[in-house]
Amino acid sequence: MSNGKTPKAISKEQQSYFKNIRAYRRKIKWTRWILLLLFFVLWQTATQLKWIDSFIFSSPIGMWQAAVELVKSGILWQHLAVTIGETMVGFLLGTALGTALAVLLWWNSFLSDVLEPYLVVLNALPKTALAPIIIVWIGNNVTSIITVALLTSVVVTIMTVLEGFCRVEEEKIKLIRIFGGNKAQILTKVVLPDNVPCIVNALKINVGLSFVGVIVGEFLVAKMGLGYLITYGSQIFKMDWVLLSVILLAVLAALMYQMIVSLEKRILKRRNQ
Amino acid sequence: MLPAIMLDNVSLSYHSMDGETKAVSELSFSVSEGEFVSVVGPSGCGKSTILSMLAGLLTPEKGSVTIEGNIGYMLQKDHLLEWRSIRKNALLGLEIQKKVTKEEEAYVDMLLKQYGLWEFRNHAPSQLSGGMRQRAALIRTLAVQPDILLLDEPFSALDYQTRLSVADEIGKIIRKERKTALLVTHDISEAISLSDRVIVLSARPATVKNIYEITLSTEEKSAMKAREAPEFREYFNKIWKELDVHV
Numbered sequence: 274m275s276n277g278k279t280p281k282a283i284s285k286e287q288q289s290y291f292k293n294i295r296a297y298r299r300k301i302k303w304t305r306w307i308l309l310l311l312f313f314v315l316w317q318t319a320t321q322l323k324w325i326d327s328f329i330f331s332s333p334i335g336m337w338q339a340a341v342e343l344v345k346s347g348i349l350w351q352h353l354a355v356t357i358g359e360t361m362v363g364f365l366l367g368t369a370l371g372t373a374l375a376v377l378l379w380w381n382s383f384l385s386d387v388l389e390p391y392l393v394v395l396n397a398l399p400k401t402a403l404a405p406i407i408i409v410w411i412g413n414n415v416t417s418i419i420t421v422a423l424l425t426s427v428v429v430t431i432m433t434v435l436e437g438f439c440r441v442e443e444e445k446i447k448l449i450r451i452f453g454g455n456k457a458q459i460l461t462k463v464v465l466p467d468n469v470p471c472i473v474n475a476l477k478i479n480v481g482l483s484f485v486g487v488i489v490g491e492f493l494v495a496k497m498g499l500g501y502l503i504t505y506g507s508q509i510f511k512m513d514w515v516l517l518s519v520i521l522l523a524v525l526a527a528l529m530y531q532m533i534v535s536l537e538k539r540i541l542k543r544r545n546q
Numbered sequence: 547m548l549p550a551i552m553l554d555n556v557s558l559s560y561h562s563m564d565g566e567t568k569a570v571s572e573l574s575f576s577v578s579e580g581e582f583v584s585v586v587g588p589s590g591c592g593k594s595t596i597l598s599m600l601a602g603l604l605t606p607e608k609g610s611v612t613i614e615g616n617i618g619y620m621l622q623k624d625h626l627l628e629w630r631s632i633r634k635n636a637l638l639g640l641e642i643q644k645k646v647t648k649e650e651e652a653y654v655d656m657l658l659k660q661y662g663l664w665e666f667r668n669h670a671p672s673q674l675s676g677g678m679r680q681r682a683a684l685i686r687t688l689a690v691q692p693d694i695l696l697l698d699e700p701f702s703a704l705d706y707q708t709r710l711s712v713a714d715e716i717g718k719i720i721r722k723e724r725k726t727a728l729l730v731t732h733d734i735s736e737a738i739s740l741s742d743r744v745i746v747l748s749a750r751p752a753t754v755k756n757i758y759e760i761t762l763s764t765e766e767k768s769a770m771k772a773r774e775a776p777e778f779r780e781y782f783n784k785i786w787k788e789l790d791v792h793v
């Protein structure tokens with residue numbers, strides 16, 4: 274609106290400043306792509322010139338062929354869909370359950386004081402260490418995988434969201450109490466809306482954590498999914514499959530993270546418009 | 547006139563592991579219906595504590611507090627909720643008290659129009675100036691139609707220029723709406739220019755040191771004009787000495 278700049282009156286100096294910035298940004302972008310391309314070209318050359326053994330290091334063309342083969346048989350989509358599905362359910366459930374438990378602990382300070390040391394220990398524990406136990410309890414199935422994914426994200430969600438709840442300004446809570454508001458209204462009118470950014474941030478952290486849980490789970494029990502493709506491929510020495518899966522996993526994780534980031538932007542924009 | 551607010555021998559201490567802090571000690575005063583009373587005292591003497599007791603947020607350990615009517619409370623900062631529009635912020639109290647009806651909404655809209663915020667009703671609080679935000683906070687307080695207004699240094703977050711005009715304006719609004727008002731401030735001029743009486747408190751724990759009836763020779767009670775009255779300086783000097791501010 275009125276930020277002191279009028280679009281018409283751009284000086285020559287300002288124009289050349291813009292031009293320089295744009296040129297610099299283009300350079301960065303191109304260099305990034307070239308670097309990636311170089312990496313694959315180098316990899317391919319190294320295997321073809323037998324600098325490295327493509328049987329254990331795979332190769333870009335080998336991976337491409339594996340991808341085409343897996344796409345043709347229609348199985349790649351299934352593996353992808355399974356991993357995406359498990360991860361989504363894992364981090365959505367983890368965030369929802371973590372937030373719900375944070376509400377409970379905020380509500381009952383006795384409970385949260387009692388449980389504090391346990392939460393600290395649980396938070397420090399690598400949750401994937403629990404995966405074998407979960408599988409024994411729940412069984413060789415998708416529920417186990419999702420449970421592991423959920424476990425990786427739920428404790429850290431409780432801690433970050435609860436901390437956000439406790440950071441709400443005392444005076445804002447007073448505002449609700451002045452109007453005769455009860456604890457439930459303090460929660461719904463101030464504490465929760467004030468912490469929407471905090472919860473979305475937890476969502477962001479949980480995407481990555483949930484992927485870790487899902488892949489470990491799939492390593493152990495799955496018949497489907499990228500984690501399964503990785504272990505299965507390494508057992509039968511199909512390294513093309515293994516490395517293809519790892520690359521797909523990287524792309525997938527980045528895409529999902531980006532999705533949450535744009536969701537975050539949209540939510541924050543709507544709040545502050 | 548009937549007293550709208552009455553404190554009778556009220557005492558209250560805060561307790562923590564570091565010990566006991568006596569905030570208010572055997573404090574008594576009253577405010578009549580329709581009266582505008584200011585409370586001045588050194589910072590940390592227990593002024594906010596007194597308002598919290600009047601609003602029922604704290605219970606006195608000794609003595610009694612009597613309130614005739616509904617309380618409206620205005621805090622030092624406006625605390626407008628950023629995720630709500632100005633109008634939604636103004637409706638907050640009604641929402642909490644589950645009293646949002648067509649008539650109440652119309653009343654809030656009327657207040658928004660009357661006090662120059664109608665055009666900004668759909669704006670976010672961050673888009674408004676400090677003075678406008680404080681006005682929006684006042685409308686939020688008035689929306690629940692309180693009989694008594696408690697104001698806890700409501701202008702101290704504003705810069706000096708805005709502060710004078712906002713204090714003037716809000717003082718006028720309160721008189722126009724015929725509310726009983728108890729204003730806490732550490733600004734002596736503000737207290738003299740706005741009120742019928744000024745209560746001077748001692749340092750912590752708060753007790754009444756003196757009470758001044760303010761009569762100024764300006765006909766109209768305007769915070770700006772009041773400062774020009776010849777009596778103004780006299781009151782100011784007396785209260786200033788009483789407060790015994792050591793620099």
Ligand SMILES: Nc1ncnc2c1ncn2[C@@H]1O[C@H](COP(=O)(O)OP(=O)(O)O)[C@@H](O)[C@H]1O
Pocket residue numbers: 560561562567568569587588589590591592593594595596750
């Ligand atoms: N929740 C609390 N716990 C302990 N001490 C408090 C608390 N609130 C206020 N106090 C103390 O009580 C005294 C009076 O506080 P307050 O009523 O806020 O003073 P004022 O509003 O006059 O500045 C101060 O010394 C303050 O430090």
Ligand SMILES: [Mg+2]
Pocket residue numbers: 593594595698
């Ligand atoms: Mg105070």
